[in-house]
Amino acid sequence: MAQACRTVLALDALATQNLKEGITFSRSSDGHCFIIYRQQDTFRACRNQCKHQGGLFIADIEDMGGRTVRCTKHNWKLNVATMQYVNPPDSFLQDELEVVRSADGSLELLELDPPDPWAADPRPVQDLQPGEVTLTYITHACMELKAGGKRMMFDPWLTGPAFARGWWLLHEPPEDAVERMCRADLIYISHMHSDHLSYPTLQLLSQKRPDVPVYVGDTSRPVFWYLDRSGVNLTNIKVVPFGIWQNTLDAVTDPPAGVRVFKEFWEFDVYVDKLNASVSSEVFKDESWIRVYYSWAGFQNYNLVIRMIETDDDFQRLDGGYDYLVDFLDLSFPSVRPQREHSYLEIQNRVGVMRNVVLNGLLWDDLYIGFNNRISRDPDIYHHRFWTHFQSELPLSAPDWNTFLRERPAPNPAPTPALLPALLPQQGHSSLFFHFWLKLVRWVEWVRRYFW
Ligand code: FES
Structure with missing residues (x-):
C-alpha cells in the first residue's frame, strides 16, 4: 500500500501567531490531542500519546524550564524541546510530526498515513471450513494449532518453574500435553523469557524428539543463547527473520471447567533446592x-x-x-x-x-x-x-x-x-542510625559547599 502524508492538525495564521513560547496542548476538530513546542520561530510537535502505554501527557509542574510533560498513567516524562524521554532516562525518542509553515503564517502538522503500511494492507480474508483450523489453549502462553493436517505448538511451558523460582504454572496442562508437544510438526518459541522458553519442558522434549523443528526469531541476542549450558539437546533449531504480526485473537483468560489449579501441588523444593x-x-x-x-x-x-x-x-x-x-x-x-x-x-x-x-x-x-x-x-x-x-x-x-x-x-x-x-546497619536501630548518619554527612557537605 502506498504511504501518504496526511495533515492531522492545521492552525491558521492567527492561531499560529498566538502559540505561546514553550508547550501548547492542542486538540484537532476530530478530537485528537497534540503537543506543540515553540521556541521563537522554531516548532516541534508530536501526538499527545505516551510511548509506554498510550497515556495522556500533561504539563510537568516540577519542570521550571517548561520543556517537560508528564504522563498521567505511570509518570514517564518527555522533554518536548528534544523529543527525548527523560524518565526513563536514556531511553526513547518520541515520534515527531512534520511541522510545515506556509507563507501566510499558518501551520500544519503532518503525519505519514498509514504509519505502518503493512498493518493496513493485510492479505484478503479467506473463509475457513469448520474444523479446518483449530487452536487449543494448553496452559499459560502455550497453544496448539492444527491446520491442514499439521500440528504446531507455541511456547510450551508445561513443567518446572520460570524465572528461577518466581513463576509457577497456575493451571495444570492437559494430561497428554507433553505427548502432544512431542508429536508436533513444529514448535515455535516467541522469545527467551523462561515462561515461553522453558528448559525443564524442552528437556522432556529433547529426550523423546530431539529433532523436532523448533522455530525462533532472529533476535539481537539469540533466543537459545543458553542452550549449550542447559543440558537440553535439540538438533533442529531454525532461526528465522521476523515477519509481520497481526493480533487476531482475544486473550484467553479462563480455563475450561475442571482444570485444577496447578501450583497447589507443585514440588517446589526440587527446584528451590537446586537453586x-x-x-x-x-x-x-x-x-x-x-x-x-x-x-x-x-x-x-x-x-x-x-x-x-x-x-x-x-x-x-x-x-x-x-x-x-x-x-x-x-x-x-x-x-x-x-x-x-x-x-x-x-x-x-x-x-x-x-x-x-x-x-x-x-x-x-x-x-x-x-x-x-x-x-x-x-x-x-x-x-x-x-x-x-x-x-x-x-x-x-x-x-x-x-x-x-x-x-x-x-x-x-x-x-x-x-x-x-562494619559500616552499615545490621537491622532495626542501627539502620535508623545509618540513615541519620548519612543525612548528617550530606547536610555537612551541603553546608560546606554553600558557605565555603
Ligand atoms: S502510559 Fe505513559 S507512563 Fe505508562
Whole structure:
C-alpha cells in the first residue's frame, strides 16, 4: 500500500501567531490531542500519546524550564524541546510530526498515513471450513494449532518453574500435553523469557524428539543463547527473520471447567533446592567475586549507585550475606555512598537466586521478573539503560569462575562476611542510625559547599 502524508492538525495564521513560547496542548476538530513546542520561530510537535502505554501527557509542574510533560498513567516524562524521554532516562525518542509553515503564517502538522503500511494492507480474508483450523489453549502462553493436517505448538511451558523460582504454572496442562508437544510438526518459541522458553519442558522434549523443528526469531541476542549450558539437546533449531504480526485473537483468560489449579501441588523444593545449591559455591567464599562479576557484566559510565543485599526467602537481611555497593560511574565498590549527586537503587535479593544468576551469568530476569528481589529507588526513576543491560545485554558466556577459583587468594576459613556490615546497619536501630548518619554527612557537605 502506498504511504501518504496526511495533515492531522492545521492552525491558521492567527492561531499560529498566538502559540505561546514553550508547550501548547492542542486538540484537532476530530478530537485528537497534540503537543506543540515553540521556541521563537522554531516548532516541534508530536501526538499527545505516551510511548509506554498510550497515556495522556500533561504539563510537568516540577519542570521550571517548561520543556517537560508528564504522563498521567505511570509518570514517564518527555522533554518536548528534544523529543527525548527523560524518565526513563536514556531511553526513547518520541515520534515527531512534520511541522510545515506556509507563507501566510499558518501551520500544519503532518503525519505519514498509514504509519505502518503493512498493518493496513493485510492479505484478503479467506473463509475457513469448520474444523479446518483449530487452536487449543494448553496452559499459560502455550497453544496448539492444527491446520491442514499439521500440528504446531507455541511456547510450551508445561513443567518446572520460570524465572528461577518466581513463576509457577497456575493451571495444570492437559494430561497428554507433553505427548502432544512431542508429536508436533513444529514448535515455535516467541522469545527467551523462561515462561515461553522453558528448559525443564524442552528437556522432556529433547529426550523423546530431539529433532523436532523448533522455530525462533532472529533476535539481537539469540533466543537459545543458553542452550549449550542447559543440558537440553535439540538438533533442529531454525532461526528465522521476523515477519509481520497481526493480533487476531482475544486473550484467553479462563480455563475450561475442571482444570485444577496447578501450583497447589507443585514440588517446589526440587527446584528451590537446586537453586540454593549455588549458595555454598566456593566462588562466594571470597568477596573479590563482586569485582569480577560486575567487570564481566560490563556496565559503567552511568551515574547510578546500587546497594545489593542478600536476603532469605522473606526478604529479611541474611546473617553473613553479602551487602555491598556498586558505583557504576567508575565501576567501583565503595563502602559508603559517594557524596556527589547520584541515582540510587537498593535491591534486596533472595540469596539462592542471586548467586545462581551470578554463577551462571544469567540475565537478571530471574530476579526482576521472577519477583525474587525488592527494589527501592531514589529518585523514583526507571533506569532503562541499566535494566536493559542486565536483562538482555550481559555477555553470552558466563564469568570464568574456574580461573577465578584457581587464581584468587586463599579463601578465608569461614564464609566471608558482607562488605558493609562494619559500616552499615545490621537491622532495626542501627539502620535508623545509618540513615541519620548519612543525612548528617550530606547536610555537612551541603553546608560546606554553600558557605565555603
Ligand atoms: S502510559 Fe505513559 S507512563 Fe505508562
